[in-house]
Structure formats: structure tokens, C-alpha cells
Amino acid sequence: MxxxxxxxxxxxxxxxxxxxxxxxxxxxxxxxxxxxxxxxxxxLPQNALTDPVTEADEMFQNAGEKGLPHRDPDDPPRRRANKRRGYGTWDNDRPPVAGAVGRDSGRVRMQVVKRTDSRTLQAFVTGATTATATVNTDEWKAYGELAKTGRTQATICHSPSNREWARDDDGDGTREVRANTMEGTWTGLRNVLRSFRGVSKWFLSQYVALFQWEHNLxxxxxxxxxxxxxxxxxxxxxxxxxxxxxx
Structure with missing residues (x-):
């Protein structure tokens, strides 16, 4: 059994x-x-990814307080159809998941966080990558000080007015500046979470951890x-x- x-x-x-x-x-x-x-x-392993080139990104998962008694009609137990706009936070039931993936190994590191401010995301990325790594990110300002940690940052623009998905900066014919590997990994995580018809934010990190094991092994x-x-x-x-x- x-x-x-x-x-x-x-x-x-x-x-x-x-x-x-x-x-x-x-x-x-x-x-x-x-x-x-x-x-x-x-x-879960806590060591940094050793890939020389990595990608970092974040996703927001609708996850409320499923399973807990809620007597206040203004405080629903879960928000699977959460329509809040903008960046999600733990408090508005759209907790962020920070992620990093190695280009060579394909391994990921993920962490459910409270918010996506500079201190939080920089701490995650510096723990998940080596000091000499090149980190590909979007242009979210929270990643703006990665260069101060010794890492090389390559950014791609995801804003609707000037959207680009990959860019060739060195002219070799390969679009090396991108975060598409991490974006594809988020799709896999969302597909797994969708089958549960709502996950409590208090246990979201456990489901993310199992996905990380499955992805890496x-x-x-x-x-x-x-x-x-x-x-x-x-x-x-x-x-x-x-x-x-x-x-």
C-alpha cells in the first residue's frame, strides 16, 4: 500500500x-x-547550479487557504480564479515561485517566496547560481543589481509594447539571450498544479518540491x-x- x-x-x-x-x-x-x-x-538539494549559463524567472500561482475554515465572506478560503492584476504576493493569494534553470544540465532550483522585490529575488538567484554564471532574466527591476554580485546579467524585454523572446547579441547566429527554458518549465509546473483543482498556499512549496524532484531526476x-x-x-x-x- x-x-x-x-x-x-x-x-x-x-x-x-x-x-x-x-x-x-x-x-x-x-x-x-x-x-x-x-x-x-x-x-531538496541546496547547492548552486554549476552551469555557466542559467535563466531566472518567476511565476505567480493562484493559491489561497484551501482546507481552512473561513467564516468571513470577504476572506475566501481559496481563489482559483483570482483576477488580481499586477505582480502577485503571498498576501493577495498569488504567491510567487522563483526559479532558475541551468542551460547545460537542465536542472532547476525553485522556491516559493512572499514577494518579488529585489532583496528576495537577488538572494534566491545568488543562492541558486555560481558567482561567475551568466544569468538570463527579463527586465524586471528586482534583478537589476545582479551584476554587483559578480554575475553577468543578460536581459530580454517582455513588456507588451516592445516584446522580444530571444536575441543574438554576439552575431553568431544563435539567439543566446533568452529565458525560454524557464518559461517552458513554468508550463510544466502549472500543468501539474492544475490537476489538483486548487492548492493551499501553505502547502504550495511541497507540490513545487515534488515537481522539482521529478524534473531533475x-x-x-x-x-x-x-x-x-x-x-x-x-x-x-x-x-x-x-x-x-x-x-
């Missing part, structure tokens, strides 16, 4: 569907799912299976292989 639950959680199977498949209570599955996801989050190993039940320390790369991850 535990292995079936672990498989369902790592595959992103919604709780109702998993309960039907296992013929058990939805209520009893939720705390177990949160515990498994918490172990996965705690075991290509095989399931004994080490990875020990991480999920909380019985093994952090492992950034599988040490033994042979079992394909999505079988």
Missing part, C-alpha cells in the same frame, strides 16, 4: 483519484500526502525512494539507476 501511495504522490495523482484507486478514505490520505511531500521538500533509485518516506539524507543525483522514473 505504501509503495502505491508513494507512486501516486510522485506521479501527481489527485487525492480523490488516488483514494478511489486504493479504495481508502480521502481524509486519511491528505495528511499522509503532506507528510511525504514535506520530507521531499526537506531533502530521470530515474528512480533506492536513494530516491528512501528520501520520500523521510529515511535518507539529501541526494542531488541518483547513485544507482536502471528503473525508469515514469514507469
Amino acid at each position: 505504501l509503495l502505491l501511495i508513494l507512486r501516486g504522490v510522485t506521479q501527481g495523482t489527485p487525492r480523490a483519484q488516488l483514494a478511489r484507486e486504493l479504495k481508502c478514505s480521502r481524509t486519511s490520505l491528505l495528511p499522509l500526502r503532506h507528510q511525504i511531500q514535506n520530507w521531499a521538500e526537506q531533502a 530521470k530515474v528512480v533509485t533506492d536513494d530516491v525512494l528512501r528520501i520520500l518516506p523521510g529515511t535518507h539524507p539529501t541526494a542531488d543525483q541518483p547513485k544507482s539507476a536502471d528503473i525508469r522514473y515514469k514507469t
